[in-house]
Amino acid sequence: CLWSYSNDSNSIKVFVRVRPLTQGTGLTTDGDNNLCLKVTSPNTIRLLSKPEPRTFTYDHVADMDTSQDAVFSSVAKNIVESCMNGYNGTIFAYGQTGSGKTFTMLGPSELDNFTHELRGVIPRSFEYLFFLINREADRSKSFLCKCSFIEIYNEQIYDLLDTASASLFVRENIKKGVFVEGAVEKFVNSAAEAYQVLSMGWRNRRVASTSMNRESSRSHAVFSMSLESKESVNEVVNIRTSQLNLVDLAGSERQKDTHTEGSRLKEASSINRSLMCLGQVIMALVDVSNGKNRHICYRDSKLTFLLRDSLGGNAKTYIIANVHPGSRCFGETLSTLHFAQRAKLIKNKAVINEDTHGNVK
């Protein structure tokens, strides 16, 4: 028959990681060793909420003792392999400030030493990608790898590889898809080179946060590698491109600024701001009417627009939700776990319009 077997769900996967309880993160008070959660199996976590504890289920839950290598193996290994085969892949890190996002993605803060056994998902991804490239490259097959590194702050886009540039625009091209116009692209030939580009951008991000008042906990950083492979088979040249995005999202406790929490009223402190909010109210009303052809004038956020490919369709996406086990963080942890559950449902869908009429003759 024309339907054959293949089992490859493209939905977004979620990996929850619990950081160890250490002092000095500002999230625990000395001597406060009360935990608000418990990892009950490799894919469930129990939150000790009142009156009833709640259990959440994810694709994977990693407890405090999980090694960096184990995180890489479950989250990124498969995505990097898919990139070699022409899929786009994205890894998001989400969680409150201090929950271990940067540690998970990069590793300990002494950035220049990337052979450290505690190095994070990103350096390991570089290594693995170039390991695969070197294994596959030969006379008939060649690879080209480019990196860019941008930051989204307050709905403005900044190039972390070119600090002199003003804010940039997201644009689309019929062949290239979505791209940031004018963003610097650096060619890299090895994991070490890729890592150098990353470190430079990361340093610039820190500089920007002090000198330009761009608080990094409020910004999203997006590191993208585009991979092009060229294969000549009997005079026919096959070119495949794919993109790997590594995203450090703004601290989840900052999301409150942008999300409407619960059902709080928007207060009309100034009439202009209130008009913005009125727009949100109306939008929610329009959204209720399902299945009707309508146009919403308000744009997606820059981040979702830029990563549209990652949200459904032909991409593989992993979200690493980092949580802190201390009881002081209960509220944030709960909202992170909720977010991670909602993320499972995100999917870009293509609504196919049929010319339905009765001619099923």
Next chain:
Amino acid sequence: MASLSNSGWRDVCDKFKNAQTLSCEESLKDPVNDPYRSKYKARELIREIHYGQRDELFTDGLCGESPPGMLTAKLAAVEFYLGVNHAETEELSAGHEHLMNCVMLLERCRVSSENVSLSIHVRNELGIMWTRRDEAEKALQFLETAEFIYQRYMKEDGSPPMDKIEYFTTEEKLLTDQERTEKFEFIYTYTKYYLAQVYKIVGETERAATYCHNTLQRLLPLKQFNRMEWALNAATLSQYYISKGQFMEGRHCLSAASVILGLAEVPSEAAAQETSEQREKNRMQSAHISRCWIKYCLNLLEDAKKLLEDNTGELDTDRQDELKRERTLGEEEEVKSRKSALLFGSEDTFDSIASLEEKVPCLFPLDFSEARAVFLVGQNHVKEAKEYFQMEGHVTDHVEILQDHSALFRTLAFFEEDLEARCKMHKRRIDMMEPVCNELNAQYYLMIRRQLMFELAEIYNEMMDLKMIRANTQADTQSLDKHSIKKINHLCSSAVKYFHMFLDSLRSPDGKFPEKMEEDVLRPALVARFRMARLYSKLICSLPSAQLENLNKALDNYTCITQYCEEHPEAAAAVETELELSKEMVELLPFKINRLKVAMVANN
């Protein structure tokens, strides 16, 4: 006021002014680790005023202009400020208590010009407070009362009332009547705006929409809003109305949006770069509003089509006559009466909005010429929108506009009785979409391409049907001329080609079909199979062997559907009719195939 010495009163006024400054301006600069420092300082100052006032109050507080009445109002004002301050510093229950004290003090007096504004204000605040506690019903009570108080005051008195900042203001700083009126109208606008939100929370969408509408309407004469935002909000509201089938309201919102956006001036004193940015933004918003107009026209045509079509999707002329008769009988009247209920506009925009409205129909078009009038408005906005959302730079938006344009043609074709002309319209759709579909990067625009491929397949399918009908009316198929056969077969194979492309887009990179299809592609994929099966059996072949091959392909596709639904019973619901017919065809086709085989052997 009277019993206080002048210098004493001046002190009170200074305290009050300091408290205001601390609360509104200084508090913005408070450090992160001590966020309410200024608010607490302000609270202390208000408390001091409070004690002073309480000592003054030695009567029950009568009404009107008498000093004791005024004192009550002042006391209420202090309670109000304390309430808001506590609410702002996360002490909700203390805040609630103060706000309720304010309500109680004011209750003793009828709604008078000294305290009507405060009465509404305090209820706005209580509305905010109760929604913060997730008690929308309680919030509604307060806000609805606020609304009632305003309306009653305007009916009974209507003079410019005192504002809450005037209770502790020295004589020379009192507001003018115009300032008082403006502030009062603003406070009531907030009431409307909070009501809009709370109605949304409790799920009364229709009411919420009405209140959003009210809020926009009330902002218009106040001239203190961002026009671009206003226009965008009105345009968004139009989308709510059209999705509810209220085209007259939708049209009104859109006309207002277009007019107001047209007024948006670029500030002349701004820097040159900023003005160009401003202009660019204006162009974008204008294109967005055009896109809302396109949806308006499209929905108006599509809803009219639904009213007029029979069960084969063709125009039902009896229904058409009936609707035309109904229309002359009084639909116009109803529209007039509804219209008076929702007019936007201030003195200087009212006429421009009305004249723009008159250029666009809002009743369902009932024949081709009426449909064409709606179509042309839509097409015009397609042109406008494309000027900003160009393919280079805005691929997704541009393609969405093309899709709408194609849909406009599709619905217009329904009203067209001449088959040849109908075919031409469909051809226009193909010319628009085909090059785009083939140009788009398959990896980055997978979703959009799926939509385009499916649509192209359906257009070819439709055109083939139209050609078939024409051919059959001219002569029977046996004696079809070569040219017609070629034409029909070309349309048929093109439809098959695009359905095939669509199905191929579901394959994984290593070329496998998913064993179980995602919900959003399940029906389209099965329908594509079904259509392909039918197309294969329609292909006109001179060679029996070719016909045999096509019939086998048709059978394969029918079998595919029945098999899939056997393996996934839950899929059957999505393709009920198609599945039933497929089952029949799986039974019948083998006989036909066998007969053909026998005939072929006999002929050889």
